[in-house]
Amino acid sequence: MLAQMYHERSIALWHSVDRMGAMTTADAEASVDSPEPTRWERAAELFLRWREGESRAMDELVRLMSPTLWHVVRAYGLDAALAEDVVQTTWLTLVRRHESILEPKAVSGWLTMCARREAWRVGKAHRRADATETESLEPHLPVRESAEQTAATDDESRRLWQYVSRLDDRCQRLLRVVAFDERPDYARIAQDLAMPVGSIGPTRQRCLGKLRTLLQSDGWEGDRNEH
Amino acid sequence: MNTEDFAEDFAADAALFARMRGMWEKVDPMPADLVDRMVAAVAVEDLSREYALLTLVEGSLAPVRGETDTATLQFSDGTTNVLLHVTATEDGGRRVDGWVDASALAIRLTQGDRTWTAEAGEHGRFAFDSVTPGVSRLRLVVRGDDGEMNDFQTPQFEV
Numbered sequence: 259m260l261a262q263m264y265h266e267r268s269i270a271l272w273h274s275v276d277r278m279g280a281m282t283t284a285d286a287e288a289s290v291d292s293p294e295p296t297r298w299e300r301a302a303e304l305f306l307r308w309r310e311g312e313s314r315a316m317d318e319l320v321r322l323m324s325p326t327l328w329h330v331v332r333a334y335g336l337d338a339a340l341a342e343d344v345v346q347t348t349w350l351t352l353v354r355r356h357e358s359i360l361e362p363k364a365v366s367g368w369l370t371m372c373a374r375r376e377a378w379r380v381g382k383a384h385r386r387a388d389a390t391e392t393e394s395l396e397p398h399l400p401v402r403e404s405a406e407q408t409a410a411t412d413d414e415s416r417r418l419w420q421y422v423s424r425l426d427d428r429c430q431r432l433l434r435v436v437a438f439d440e441r442p443d444y445a446r447i448a449q450d451l452a453m454p455v456g457s458i459g460p461t462r463q464r465c466l467g468k469l470r471t472l473l474q475s476d477g478w479e480g481d482r483n484e485h
Numbered sequence: 486m487n488t489e490d491f492a493e494d495f496a497a498d499a500a501l502f503a504r505m506r507g508m509w510e511k512v513d514p515m516p517a518d519l520v521d522r523m524v525a526a527v528a529v530e531d532l533s534r535e536y537a538l539l540t541l542v543e544g545s546l547a548p549v550r551g552e553t554d555t556a557t558l559q560f561s562d563g564t565t566n567v568l569l570h571v572t573a574t575e576d577g578g579r580r581v582d583g584w585v586d587a588s589a590l591a592i593r594l595t596q597g598d599r600t601w602t603a604e605a606g607e608h609g610r611f612a613f614d615s616v617t618p619g620v621s622r623l624r625l626v627v628r629g630d631d632g633e634m635n636d637f638q639t640p641q642f643e644v
Binding site: 324 | 498502504509511523524527528533634
């Protein structure tokens with residue numbers, strides 16, 4: 259039964275990568291692990307309550323989704339101040355343009371897409387402005403600094419980070435966006451990462467594959483039997 | 486590939502993504518106070534919201550007349566106090582210096598559709614450097630001593 263469910267989801271994932279609403283690992287995990295509503299379902303409910311006049315529901319929506327938006331935006335290599343600006347712009351855009359959201363259930367995907375778009379735009383403008391200084395330097399993700407600065411990071415995370423940080427920037431970005439975005443719009447991610455849409459599934463698999471190879475070469479226990 | 490393999494791969498991917506989420510949350514955590522700043526920024530933007538009204542306790546709602554004129558307004562709800570000092574600038578605009586005796590997370594001055602945003606500085610000070618003369622209203626979100634966030638707005642006043 260479970261296997262059948264996974265099977266259908268896998269098919270849905272791999273065959274509709276160019277559509278909004280493709281099932282992702284986060285969805286599957288949340289619905290398999292617990293009967294609690296997924297994050298995007300809670301987001302949809304709060305958004306509807308806000309639209310119906312319950313102004314405080316927006317506070318809860320902001321609290322629920324800001325961590326996700328932070329990680330999605332940081333995947334684009336923006337420094338902390340720029341990333342915060344982008345997260346804020348995303349929220350203000352929601353308040354100003356919420357009437358254009360025809361499907362309230364899609365609010366979570368709408369937010370992450372808006373954040374990715376804005377992060378991409380800001381990142382591009384910033385890189386252009388800095389082009390003369392950074393051209394010759396290796397592409398640089400601020401997350402690396404944070405990782406090094408965080409002395410108290412627990413052991414497993416630090417070890418895993420050592421491997422993830424060895425992946426190329428594009429893989430790191432893709433994996434981080436997919437990890438945090440429950441309903442990625444693969445067409446948009448592909449455009450942002452300058453990859454053909456058809457390759458996003460394979461690219462994701464390639465990035466995951468590389469990571470697994472790194473983990474296994476160091477004797478990291480397989481992650482198959484968890485969950 | 487058969488169904489079991491699909492399922493196993495998919496579960497394995499899900500598990501690895503979950504580990505990566507945990508990892509990024511640890512190695513690059515969201516700043517602790519970011520969420521509160523976002524809640525406040527959205528609150529002052531949300532016109533559908535009901536704000537508690539601060540009332541004018543001192544000063545006049547009449548506009549500043551010219552460069553030598555200044556106005557000082559004090560608003561309060563009995564707990565939270567906001568002081569505004571309005572001066573005319575050389576180019577005919579208005580400068581509004583303010584002070585609030587609570588920890589402000591977002592401060593905004595509105596005139597119809599136009600808005601200006603100020604950052605709360607040291608000791609509750611904030612300033613709008615250049616505002617057009619006109620009927621204005623101040624909205625702010627503060628955190629009280631009890632840790633609760635509260636939204637306020639002033640009555641309309643002229644700057």
